[in-house]
Amino acid sequence: MDLLRGLTVAGMILVNNPGTWSNMYWPLKHAKWNGCTPTDLVFPFFLFVVGAAIPFSIRNGLQVFPKILKRSLILIGLGLFLNLFGEWDLSELRIPGVLQRIGLTYFFCALVYTEKNLKFRIFLFSFLLIGYWILLGSIPPPGAELPSMVEGKDWGAWLDRTVFGEKHLWKFGKVWDPEGLLTSISAFGSVLAGIFIGEFLKKELELGRSYLKISLHLLFVGFAFLVLGGLWDLWFPINKSLWTSSYTLWTAGWAVLFLSLFSLLENQNTFLLRSFQVLFQPFGKNALLVFFGSGIYARSLNLISVHFADGKKTSLKNYIYVEYYKSWIDSPELSSFAYTITVISIWFCILFFLDRKKIYWKI
Structure with a gap:
């Protein structure tokens, strides 16, 4: 892992440190709105790995609640400090962020995890992704007459402006934030997908399965995620900024395929x-x-x-x-x-x- x-x-370091943001090769850029570039795989991959590590370190989330809470608060605190560093202005501090999202999603997913509630987590995973789709695709945000997935006019943008205020959002988005509150719903799905794969890997390794066999199983699962995400894209476009449900499945598929490749290489050494x-x-x-x-x-x-x-x-x-x-x-x-x-x-x-x-x- x-x-x-x-x-x-x-990949994060590669993407976040160009000589100038004005001139970058296209694989190092995010999609302008809908779509998915190699760069758009980076953050969900990290959330996927966060989830995949949970079965190896936790048996029952509620039993280690203080540890989970402490780790989450430290991550959120570090993220807020990173946003504050150099600006030193609390009145315009960006509240959402990458580390904040990692801390929030880790807290929620680690807390609901136990080794014996697989069916519940599958239900939760499906409920979150489908519910998010229904909300964005079928219900108009407050003040709108129709459902919207337009930049700054969706449910997530409305919620972030309402909860945080525009001064505390991403300065380039101005009225919305790519790591906002509502998009965390589908981001939970990225962590839960990682947990499913982490459980599978832990079980297979304990049974002494060969890396070749593990690789083939992961290959099948990865393609299944990609197919589901690609088909869902027809109705609910793959979009990182909105962290759509199709984006969750699509990026999880690629993460599993990478694990499949590494397992195959492990088999060959x-x-x-x-x-x-x-x-x-x-x-x-x-x-x-x-x-x-x-x-x-x-x-x-x-x-x-x-x-x-x-x-x-x-x-x-x-x-x-x-x-x-x-x-x-x-x-x-x-x-x-x-x-x-x-x-x-x-x-x-x-x-x-x-x-x-x-x-x-x-x-």
Whole structure:
């Protein structure tokens, strides 16, 4: 599981640290609204892995409620601090965020999990996804005459404005937030899907099944999720910002297929597998550290100003990018990507060293 988590976290760093947001290769961009790019797989993959780890660490969520609550509050607190860092203005603090969503979805899904309530969780999974579809597709939001999935005019946008206020939402969305409250309903589905697969893996490993057999089973399940998500897309479009039910199934399908691939490589014990492990497991073992740390690092470079003789100034991040990348690489996309590779390489070296020293940030 560390391998998929590591690949996901490395993907997050890759996506979140371009030389400039104006010039990026298309796989590193989010879909403008409906649709799904490789970048749109990253966050649901992480939630999927969060869910897949739960059966390996919890037998009954209610019995470890204090532990679950503590981890969730720490994640939410770190997310709020990350949003506050550099702005230092509580009046316009963005309340939703990536770590906040991880904390919320982990709390809910870990709390309802027990080894003996599989049928209930299958019902809950189906109820959440179908109920969310009915709400967005059939019921008009307050003040509207028709159901809406238009940017900023859907149920989720209305709820976030009502609960948080526009000043506390994503500044680029202005009147809506991609990590808002209502979209967490379907995001719970991403974690629950991970729990189902985590249970399956735990059982198969305890029974001593071969990685080849596990891989074939995962392959079938992954394609099933993809087919269901793809068909649902015809009526309920795949959309990350709304975290639609079809998006939940579609991204879960790809996550399971990646696990199937890693299980197949594990069966063969190939050089490719060992290469993946060297490159990505350090990210997976210190996922929280690198996500939080890379966010602080990027914000710090944007906060530090570089002044020029003519009185102009720019951020240290932009200065580094322009002087050491854009100045000698003709392609804007390539220069931006080269900066990204530098950032992820720096973090790899840090995480590789920490892994060798067995230093991990756990909560």
